[in-house]
Amino acid sequence: MRLPAACLLLMGLVACTAANTNAPADEAHAGSPLPFIEDDYSRALAEAKAKGLPLFVDVWAPWCHTCRSMKAYVMSDKSLAKHSGRFVWLEVNTDLTSNAAFQEKFPVEFWPTLYVIDPNQEKPLLRFAGSATVEQLVKLFDDGERAFKGGVTGAEALLARGDALYGEGHAAEAAETLVEALNEAPADWNRRGRAVESLLTAMYGAKQYEPCARKALEELPKTPRSLSWANGALLGLSCALGMPDDAAAAKELRDATEAKVAEALAPPAIEMTGDDRSGLYEVRVEARTAAKDEAGVKALAEEWLKYLEGEAAKAPNPDARSVFDSHRMLAAMKLNAPERVIPALEQSEKDLPQDYNPPARLATLYRLQGRLDDALAASDRALARVQGARRLTVLSGRADIYVARKDPASAAKTLEEAIAFAKTLPSAQVSPRAVAGLEKKLAGIQATVAQPQSQAAPK
Template sequence: MTSLLVALVLSASSGPRFIEDDYAKALKTAKQQKKLLFVDAWAPWCHTCVAMKEQVFSRDSFKAFEKDVVFASVDTEKTRSAAFLDKFPVDVWPTLLFIDPQKETVVLKWLGSADEAQMQALLEAARGGDGVVREADDALAAGNSGIAAEKYEAAVQQGDLKARTLLSMLAAMTLAKKYEPCAKTVVEQLPGFKLAQERVAALTWGLSCAIELPEGKTRTQQLDLLVSQSLKAVELPGVLPDDTSGLYEVLVQERSAAKDSEGAKVLATKWLQFLDAEAAKAKSPGERAVFDAHRVLAALESGQAAKMVEPLKLSEKELPRDYNPPARLALVYRELGQLDDALAATDRALSKCKEGPRKLRIYETRASILAKKGDEKGRVKVLNEALTYAKKLPKSQVSAKRIAMLEAQLKPAP
């Protein structure tokens, strides 16, 4: 979804007013009003980001938080966002930041979505004083996920079992690749997650971690419990649809990791049915397109790629400036073997994607299609174009590792 369309949707909504892509203005406003600065660091390709804008931040109930914070959003794909990203690196989308405007320091960093109840808990935490949780929050904000995980664990051992603390700990553990304590925490603390939204979030972190554990009795036992509870959780009401979809995704990944292709296909079919039903409820093209990314994944996993051709064509027609529908359509056509159609879709996507690192993914999709066509010369040409483009991006938007990945794809097969 384009930033223009997002702005139009938000201006017509009853939610809070966001200062869009102007961090300096937002910071100045927060200083003047003596409020915390809340920044939604997002990207147009991120389905959770767009879901937050379309389905959460547009709610009247979020407007009430304007008495406490100045709302701002930063599209991390825009070149003008590079300076912001130099100060506040983002590698998980969305990332929600609470910034003290006087010191220009992050007082709380939250990874992923948040509903009203979670927003209130985050606000209270951002205003919190000293203590081990504050130290953990500071470490996570500074990108020290391992230290953050240890400090959150210390807080939990001291009796802080608030959902906000536990979920921040799970995020830090996942980033630090501390998969064993992450999965164990969810198994032990799951009964304490009373709100459906928080329960789904905990299970998503926990199941993702358990999948990464080494084979053995502990892994099997934890996966059995987490899968069983997750299958129940995807049926819970009162959860953001995108978060339920995220849990479905991890359930499918678990079956794939177990090499149960049929089980993965069955789950992916249920996932797609859920998403189709949610998309049918959408009140606007933008809200419906929120589900496109996961609908494509579910369709591919369930062997129903053809089902997504018409929905994506509709999204492309109704959101003509958005590069995401044709980029996703290229993936579907590639799966169906309609390679000329897939190439044409990447042409349209590249023409609409004017800036940002996401353009690299479209280049890579195009290269993979040319490889399927047996056009090695074309594949290499496209990857060289991608590499040239990547090297011109601001360093805060493309890592050395990402450039190395492109260079590796240019090496001849052994």
């Protein structure tokens, strides 16, 4: 599960080739036993209608480490083959401008997002944000299939209704319905964990941060210890961190939900991928940062980085190993020690020569080391490989390199290029907040350039 963390904020090192090509950067489900159609919603929709089946969609992006973890460690599980006939399967890479029409119909806030869609009405029956184990994935198959066929009652019907409301973008209404589902369900309901996850995700999406944190603390004691329990703890702390720092209950709720995340990391071990466990470390580091606990940040970041190094060493192939690159980078930055992960990212670039992420991340780390020529060269390599709206963050990072080189004119020119490029992209694939951030950054640099001239008044 990853919501406000790396997939949303840090490691979506964004970009697109200057020619704006649409060749896929990676075959997301090349190793999956499920017959995914790649980036062709019209074909998948027609096939689903013809077969009378619901459409299962995995919305992903090459920069999203949790998406890549799902590919490497969950979607590749051979036991999923027996489910291949239950849906028509579609993958949607949001880096590709050719997928903008899908995103207009089904806006995406979190990566990965899994949809089950009724092809006859083109309406979502289920939307699930984040990662899942194989067992959880099969339960999502069951829930999506039941919603398509209809006929469920009680808590199951309320869960299906909540799923549909969230899928349609009605987060607050979805949260109300999911609360009803949990209230109506028996104590031993086998969907309780999934319903709690969906409820907290909807509350986070509706920006109901304080109620979300309180709901997490209320529901976790009634939820079996599982990945859903761990994700509930993560969501609760994420909501508490979304509260204003000066809110009366902020410290109390952050401390209480962080304790639950620490409990999720402690024995007995919960079955989850390395990426999911890493997400628990990440949100705890965010909590210690918010608390201005520098010693706590350093201690957790050190533990986190050592854990990631161990997981990367066990990875079966370079692509699976690269799942951990973005979090290794973040942990090293928290430790002010970029040199500890640069060799690993350099190896990823050698092993994955078409992937823009390793050079984009290296550009940042080289800049932090003061290796500015190397940083620009890495940025060049990233820009030659990257696609879609992802170009914007790579260009923003390049502007930072020029600032470090004391070349504000080139920094301003780079940001102007980014803003101009943003205007050529489909609106469904460009965040207005991201563009506003680029414009604010450009204005700050332009003010710095103009300042010496304004001070040089004639005598």
